[in-house]
Amino acid sequence: MRRQLGSELGRAMARAGLTNRAIALKLRNRKGEPINHSTVSRMRNGIGPPPDQRILEQWLDAVDADTDTRERVRALAEAAYTETTRWSDLLSHAGGNLQAQVAEREQDSTVVENFQQTIIPGLAQTSAYTRAVLHLVDQPELDVEATIAGRLQRQQILYDPGRVFRFLIAEAVLRRSPAPGVMTGQLDRLTQIAGLETVELAVLPDTVMVALPHNNFALHTRPDGGEFVSMELVHGREQVHDTGGVGRYRALWDRLWEASARGDDALELIRLNAGR
Numbered sequence: 001m002r003r004q005l006g007s008e009l010g011r012a013m014a015r016a017g018l019t020n021r022a023i024a025l026k027l028r029n030r031k032g033e034p035i036n037h038s039t040v041s042r043m044r045n046g047i048g049p050p051p052d053q054r055i056l057e058q059w060l061d062a063v064d065a066d067t068d069t070r071e072r073v074r075a076l077a078e079a080a081y082t083e084t085t086r087w088s089d090l091l092s093h094a095g096g097n098l099q100a101q102v103a104e105r106e107q108d109s110t111v112v113e114n115f116q117q118t119i120i121p122g123l124a125q126t127s128a129y130t131r132a133v134l135h136l137v138d139q140p141e142l143d144v145e146a147t148i149a150g151r152l153q154r155q156q157i158l159y160d161p162g163r164v165f166r167f168l169i170a171e172a173v174l175r176r177s178p179a180p181g182v183m184t185g186q187l188d189r190l191t192q193i194a195g196l197e198t199v200e201l202a203v204l205p206d207t208v209m210v211a212l213p214h215n216n217f218a219l220h221t222r223p224d225g226g227e228f229v230s231m232e233l234v235h236g237r238e239q240v241h242d243t244g245g246v247g248r249y250r251a252l253w254d255r256l257w258e259a260s261a262r263g264d265d266a267l268e269l270i271r272l273n274a275g276r
Contacts, residue, residue, distance in 0.1 A: 003046030005076040009059060010044040012073070016063035020044070026062040027055055029224030047104075050080040050241055052226050080241070097143045099150025105230060106157055110164065111221035113253055117170035117204075118216060119178070120186060123155050124167055124193055129186045132179035158198055166200045168253075168260055170212075174203070174273035187274045191267055202260035203269045210259045219246075219253055 013023055020040040027035040035055070043051050051059065056077055060070050102122070106112060114121045119133055130151050134144045158165060169190075177183045194201040204210070217231045229240040229249045240246055261269055 002050050002080045005050055005073065005080050006044045006046035008069070008073050008076055009051075012060070012063040012065050012069055013044070018063060023059065023062055027058050029055070030226060031224055033224070050077055052241065053077070053243070078242075097146035097150050099147055099154055103150070103154045103157070105220060106154065108222060109220040110162070110223050111166070111219075112164070113166040113168070113219040113221075113257075114216075115168045115213075115218070115253065115256060116173060116216045117212060118173065119176075120169065120173060120190070121167050122151050123158060123165060124190055125151065126182070126185050126189050127152060128182045129178065129189075132177075132182050136178055158193060158196055160198065163198050164200065165198055166202070166257070168202045168204060168256055170204045171206045171269055171273065174270060184274065187270055190270055194267060200262070201266050202257060202262045203266040204256060204260045205269060208259045210256065212256075213252060217249055219249055 013019075019037075021037040024035045024037040024040045027040070029035060050056075056073065060073060065073070106123075112123075114123075119125075120129060122130070125133070127148055130148050131144065134142065134147060157163065174183075174187065190201065193199050215231050215233060217229055219227060219229055221227050227246050227250065229246055231238045231240075240249065260266070
């Protein structure tokens with residue numbers, strides 16, 4: 001759907017005789033700054049998040065779109081704001097390794113807030129933990145070795161100044177081992193990354209009574225302040241871009257983060273679980 005939306009925006013630009021650079025100067029992000037022309041190119045090609053509603057209306061005004069074009073673009077955008085892609089389609093297009101796509105989302109984000117109640121977040125995993133988890137996944141198209149290598153490469157972003165990664169992990173995950181002998185090194189890894197300037201680590205204690213979501217999720221904040229949500233579900237990957245949907249996940253994250261143990265308290269829970 002994002003590609004269809006991008007194609008429609010591109011056709012409207014062509015009819016108006018505008019280049020990527022020309023329309024970029026007519027668009028403003030949430031901070032009032034011009035949009036980079038490379039961002040316009042990505043939107044036209046359906047890469048990354050679709051333009052938010054404010055940018056979309058600016059785009060339609062810039063090309064002096066007629067009523068029919070406006071209705072088509074708005075309908076396509078509405079469908080693209082919450083879009084699910086099947087794992088089989090994702091893996092077939094990515095050669096069995098989705099890590100480059102995930103890395104692209106992370107590179108486009110200044111803040112990533114990741115809630116996990118089933119496994120350790122990918123950016124915090126050891127290679128042994130990753131290998132054990134992947135062998136539990138029922139995905140014949142998955143290239144295990146390429147995925148491990150790609151995930152380790154992704155983790156270099158944790159050392160990139162100016163970014164923020166908040167990992168919120170349910171305490172039960174600290175005791176849930178995907179294979180014998182992997183959790184000692186994995187919990188050591190958690191304590192190590194907790195010392196990085198870019199990382200904030202929190203643990204949601206078992207003793208806390210709080211309404212949990214049915215799935216893990218990650219909130220991404222882009223440089224212009226816009227937010228979107230990504231989720232890995234049983235049937236595929238889903239992304240949410242509409243303001244109302246993202247707002248519900250933001251409120252949920254805030255409640256979970258407030259109920260969690262952070263800083264030294266989180267490290268103490270990790271140490272306690274490591275000793276069990």
